[in-house]
Amino acid sequence: MTGFASEQGAGLEHDWTWDLRSVNGKGLDLRLRVPDLTGLEAGLRKAVAQVAARGNIQLSLKLTRQGGSDTLRVNPEALAAALNALNEVNKAATGQGLAMAPSTPAEILTLRGVLEQGPAAPATPDGLVPLLLADAERVLAQFHAMRCAEGAELGRIIAGQIDRIDELTDEAETRAQARRPEAAEALRTALARVMEATPGADQDRIAQELALLAVKADITEEIDRLRAHITAARALLADPGPVGRKFEFLAQEFVRETNTLCSKSNDSALTRIGLDLKYVIDQMREQIQNVE
Known part of the structure; x- marks a missing residue:
């Protein structure tokens, strides 16, 4: 998730400037460019980890002594x-x-x-590091607020995409039910054609094979799993904690079920719905990359 914050401060005869920014990342990759002061880097890493769990984050601190020659x-x-x-x-x-x-x-x-x-290199008076760590809370609060605002907007976008996936899943189920009489008639026609072409063939065995093909073409399980994934996605959106990695895994499962649905469709209308599903899911996956 992207974010930016910049603050200035002063104290103990020193001036300083904070610069904090982040871009998308699978995990938390924190890079610090700060003066070599005992305890400063460790304290900053701990403070950043309390407000960010994911992203490539860069934090820099420019420190100068007031009136330094x-x-x-x-x-x-x-x-x-x-x-x-x-x-x-x-x-x-x-x-x-x-x-x-x-x-x-x-x-x-x-x-x-x-x-x-x-x-001249700034001296390090007693109390400077605690003062800097306390002041870092200001820039971290600004940074966190920006990321929260972006997260709220992303949540609305992803919620709309999940709603669209839900609608397309309904359409897929409706089309699957509507084509059942057509599929049954197609099987009867196929059975009659095979029996006509192969006199003496075992009719029961052929019927069993055709029934097996019908079962393999049924997308009921895929529809049920898509609905389960939709419920899980909405639960993740409502979770106040970091959910980006979980969402990435769930998006992969959406893709898996949609691919299976398309491979089973054997119907142009159902295939179109499946392709629409893949398009929306791909859009959602792009947005999930920005979610912490």
Whole structure:
């Protein structure tokens, strides 16, 4: 389920900015980009787990000291690149018989990017981590409220799709009942055709085979299971807890029963209903990916 929240705070001579966002995910994948402060990451993971059970979630915290002076510091990546370049120059010069004077540390520091200016690393006064964890509740509440609002809207969409599945299941049952006289007549015609083509054949045995075919073509069990799945889906929608994974499994069962219904239909009208069912179920499966 998607969500976003951003908050700013200040305290103990520090300023900070929270950024929290999530996208769909099968499980809870929490990625933190926060300062390396003892107890901060563990506390944030515990707090996020209390409001989210699913999704790829990214939480970042930018922390600065109020009035912190800028300091000079060495950029490790730029230093490594500069040293590699100097080494290549020395090798090339040696290959040409040229002697190069060794570079001094002061000269290396003058190379572009090796020495940079930036804010001093913030100190960690006592009480900063508890203050940050307490302030994180604000951004988590905003994040949770957004996800709840989206979940409520998704619930209405999925409820409408379940209602449509229910309607199509009724249509399938009605069509299945209406075609029974046609199916019975087709079996009698088939029996007469077989008996005419094979004089002396065992009529009872042929009738049994045709009856077996009729039983295999019956979709009563599929209709009953679809109705059971509809009841289970509505119960999941009413459940206040995380139901996304359960809904995914149930959607697979919807697909299974609909596929069987189509394979048994042997009737263009019933096949059309089955295809409509598959279309709505596929739409529902897409929405379920967003459900926690």
